[in-house]
Amino acid sequence: MSLGFVMLVHTAFDRAEQVARYWADHDCPVVIHVDGKVPMKAFRAFRDRFRGEPKVRFSKRVRVEWGTWSLVRATQLATERLLDNFPQVRHVFLASGSCLPLRPVGGLQAYLATHPETDFIESVTTDEVTWTVDGLERERFTLRFPFSWRRRRRLFDRYVAIQRALGLKRRIPEGVSPHLGSQWWCLTRRTLESILNAPDRAKMDRYFAKVWIPDESYFQSLARRYSPAIESRSLTLSKFDVQGKPHVFYDDHAKLLERSDCFVARKVWPRADLLYRTFLTDDRPAAKRAEPNPGKIDRVFSKANERRGQGRPGLYSQARFPAAGWENGLTCARYNVFAGFGDLHPGFADWLARRIGGRVHGHLYHPDRVEFAGGETVMNGCLTDSATLRDYRPTQFLTNLLWSTRGERQSFLFGPRDTQEIVDFMARDPNATLAVVSGAWAVPLSQSQAPFPEIRAEAARLQRIELEFLKALRDRHVSARVHLWTLADYVAQPMEKLQGVLDEITGPGPRRLTTVPDMRPLDDIPAFLQRLRNEGVKPQVTGDFASLPARRPAPEAEAQVRDAG
Template identity: 35%
Template sequence: MVKIAFILLCHKDPQAVIQQARQLTAVGDCVSIHFDANAPRAEWDEIRAALEGEPNVTFARRRLRCGWGEWSLVEASLGAIRAALDAFPRATHLYMVSGDCMAIKSAAYAHRRLADEDADFIESVDFFDSDWIKTGIKEERLVYRHYFNERTAKRAFYAAMGLQRRLGLRRAIPRDLSIRIGSQWWCLRRGTVEAVLDFLAERPDVVRFFRRTWIPDETFFQTLVRHLVPETQIRSRTLTFLMFTDYGMPVTFYNDHYDMLLSQDYLFARKISPEAKVLRTRLGRLYASDRTEFAISGEGRRLFQFLTGRGRVGQRFAPRFWESEASGARERELLIVACKKWHVAKRLVGSIKHHTNIPALDYIFDEESAELPDLGGIQATIPKRHRHRRTLMRMLFDFYDSDRLLICLDTGSTDLMHDFFSDRPNVRLLEIECQFDDAYLEGHARRVGLAGARSSAETMAQLLPTLRNDLRGEVDRLRDARFPAHYRLRQASGVEQNAAAIEGFLSVPAATARALAQTPNLFQD
């Protein structure tokens, strides 16, 4: 039978700590608390007075002053872990949480989840080969000894590291350890935690190494668990849902995030705003409930990136990155069909291939599986196609031995269009203007990962207006670009108007243009 001992690291808001401890223990689980010694003594006394008599609550024997990125965070965790193992002999799992974490599933659901899978849940990826560290120093975290805190003593931190570098004082990583990195919010089986403590008792050199490592809470447990536990018993993921902004700061959740949080494939979430009183109350009741069925859609991260990214569209000031020598020949003509509904563009392109001899390709910059000839590997992946786009287009013109070539682009790919129009004088654009009902938008949201198959109606109601505005914004940016030779094919227009647009775009006879405008089921979803 699963029984969780929560390792609660906190440093503020004693009333919230008390409430959190009571919510977690109300269903029989346990809590071991470390309250940062940087906090006022009165706040610590308040917590002790409120929880001292609770049988399922214990406290780390020593309060430590914790600093972000320092060994003190790991040491505080170890203190709370030892207290939990001593006080709760029946605890089967230890789960690391902070004062900002709250359950987003019921205890019954969490217990069943852990019982069904005999494994340790800890994000643990290769320190050197992964791209887990997005900014800042990487190898320097390990090979130099860190005596100062980069946040509170920046000059001393970098001066000490620079001195070690100049003097060649790199230190060796313990030979038998493969350093791993990941989130500090893990859930481990009791036997795994006991094995870690036994290992530390035998290997003081490992403690010395991590004591002078920068941000060891992201590498210490992640490395040792991988060292001690078979890979088949490790799930390299956290059970705590957390997201980060573009600036590396944790995303904070508020009252209106309740439905979204419940639909994520996690047991807890971080960070819940202290001001989100309603959310905290609802989540506390949820953990104590007997609810075991949740509709998991998992769209949270993609949805957040989409919604927060709208304000930065068009703010790209990077230099162009095509190879200058790969400009297209002056006499060649590039035809671009731009359409958000890819199936509509593909139907038209299929009809163009049938009625003309113009080489035509589908969404080669959007679809990995788009059919392309073998061009020596430059066509192998979408990143390569984007990186060498000028060269790719020149090679396609050569391959088809044609002075005319047609490709499809998404209406959001205005950066590509700008590059193509600036590269050659002979570019024509046919924009296909489609109508978007709610059913299509819902399907589109699921296809691109903004929503899951079981996203709630509330989530979709919040998403669809933003998605509709986003599509409208793409059209506005396309129109604002004022590309020359810009033709429009409209779902709402008649055959004659659309035939005229196609005739101008392709320079084909009127009869051919009319046949293309009458392509069967052209706009049908």
Template identity: 55%
Template sequence: MVAATQDAAQILLDRFAQVTHVSLVSGDCLPLRPLDRLLDFLGARPDTDFIESVTVSDVPWTIGGLQQERFTLRFPFSWRTRRKLFDKYVEIQRRLGVRRRVPKGLVPHLGSQWWCLTRRSLEAILEDPRRAEFEGYFARVWIPDESYFQTLVRRVSTQIESRSLMLSKFDTQGKPFVFYDDHLDLVGQSDCFLLRKVWPRADRLYAQLLDPALGAPEQGPSDPHRIEQTFEEAMQRGREGRPGLFMQSRFPSDTWQSGKTAAPYFAFQGYDEVIEGFAPWLAQRSGARVHGHLFDWTEVQFAERVRCFNGGLSDAVSLRDYNPQAFLTNLIWNSRGEPQCFQIAPYDRQDLNDYMMWDPNAHISIITGAWALKLFRSDLPFRDARREAAWMQKVEDHFLGQLRRRGLPSRVRVTSLAEFVADPVGQLQDVLDQMTPVSQRRLAAPPPLVDLAGFGGFLQALKNAGMKPYLTGDFPLDTAGLGQPTTPAKPYLVT
């Protein structure tokens, strides 16, 4: 590319004596201003070279590539076609301490290859007595079209304006932004004279910019700051994305995302074991969509047991288990504006525990030991129930230990089964306040709780069998009547 540029520039200078400036452009470029304006602009600045030229040591110009090392290492292998050999050879040179000598008098500079140089500067570069030496050196520099003229112009120019007359922007991966028809008004605010790159089907842009009678749209004075701000926002969106939106074009990355999920959601553990009809009751009180156990081992329990939820989310267990995180993020993204709630339990899959507790949108409410009610109401033989109780308590205790870490962004609320049953109204009111901070009618009575008659004896039997259910809290042997509403005290006004 450098050699082709040298040959083309030499032909221009030899055949056209009236040429005062030479501008390097590509086939993807369009004129952003009429030619006469560019001629007037350059005529007013006859000795100025417009070329982006920055020192490697002072400015991190490159994106995801080599900087100083591109001038000191050798690159016999193509980065595009033989990437592994390229990387391996660079690593070997680093280990051996290989360092090429930069020709005396040169200070490496980098910049955009789209420049506009004066005739005097370009002739000085092409006719330099040391041209062969410089060419031999830059022939082994990585991506020399971004450094050859940018470095040599510093030796010959009397006045450099370190900027390009080409409007071109690059994303976080160093790839150029593509301009479309809806950028027409934006590019009209630029103070540049050329535009790169334009989408081949941007018909309005081509019609506007290639018509000499029209040129770029004029909407007052140029405002380059607006363009910089627009593309900076685009780059930030490219780096961080939208919270909870992961697409084929932008797969989740721990370092390239602004959030795990798109909106707050609520996970309840143990509540459906204690409260009869907890899901419909909570849906009625909070207005949220309340699902069952979304991560049950054998089924996906969407609200109202639908087979397909918002966004085409299937209840197929195999699809959910292929990527549980994507299942949850899709569920939240596709239902933005409607709070989502679901049940979790020690007997469900535990794949998402770590993901949820590091998610700022997660609200996790747990009644510890509520799994014992499931076993109490089951038909399992006592020996099997004891074994299941030991396993569930171990799983839940591990989860609780994770939730005790400091600095977790998720909001966690933990209460024991005994504490909940002792004051169900207060416990549920705290949950509702967390879900709907706007003032609402206070909860006067709890929803119906499961029958606890005989539950204390079941817990004692577990203790007698050597399995202490410490996560349930302290229950008396006689649990009949626990959790039932009592006659509220008569309210009075304090003035």
């Protein structure tokens, strides 16, 4: 009877009973503290299950609340009863009702027998090491915390702010070196009796009662006063996520838990039937005498924390919908946006698909419907061509499209006639390549048969929209790769401009452009732009056509001129 257990229980009483009986059946006394918030009827029913079991006792109950002195007080009461009732116990192991032994009790007893004077408790000094995932460290020892962080958060924060503003600080008791560590420890009788029977215990208890989360500092600090040998580690496997909350172990963690070589795991899901069947039996092969080494599985949990905190690039779901700036990548894959090219080259989408492969869509953000490649009405991920559904969440429409088609290059057309809510998102996205010919909307307008007042009003509207678009692309926070030309600049050397964009998308290669896709006639553009000026609309995005060399007439026109001569 060299080892005893203290169990702190507040729920899942059937599992706590299984574990307590397992330890008691292996000659290890157990003292259980049941949270005072548990109804008396439920407590009595649980206690009555152990009638006639000499090695299981119950301690006086207190109402336990996270982060408060009540948790330390519950541990003190249970520990005192264990030490008083079972004088043969040399080590006390603190566990919760959700803990599960991973190795046979005999192995733990033999391990402690080789370390008879060693206290196993994580105990890290606040002066030299950052231990907490989030929250206060040194200040938890120098400020007062009379209010519950969970139930009265506003009062908690306000009282901390007042103490900081007034420069109020508590004096740390003489002889106490503040240390932090895991709540779950295994201490020797000698160290525990020294802490519990210390002449200044009342003073220490009063001090730590106003420390924040004292269950992570009370025994961790006072063990340093009395222990002749401390191993600053816990024999209990407990892993925490990015928010400082414990990971829960499920049935599919069985192999992982075995690999850790730890003696106890916390926190185990109450319905993990496989884990309880596997580890609460002595029929398993004898475990090797290995040092507990949770580091063996640290990589798995580090990866899990990384995945939970950062997510997968470009994946959004109800489980993880991050705030702006915390996305870990706005989209999951590279994509290409061609603005103005559809107005200038009527068959541009088909030409581009033949040239670079992948899927080239029309105007995905057309106000009437989504123009999927090939005229499809439904795409991967059950995305439909409904403009109403798309415009409910324009950015998520794009991220979902890219996620559902990852592995396949996506390109689409864009322009000032399209829904513009997606512009800022694309400009911030490092995965986006935007090739823009500003003012290209003027080409189809110049060939329109509508009354000129209507054309003038439409030209003014499209220019206002495009100016906002260009402003977004010139913002200092733009992360997209932007190729921007005015209409005049582009038509001066279209092949060179297109070649540069294609080289960026596909990489330089031996296959160079020898022709460009068919272009709409541009002969009327200078006169059209001048007429807009005459009507009071100044073209600001089309560039200067007056500086361009005169366009050579087509061969047929030259022949007609010669014949007429």
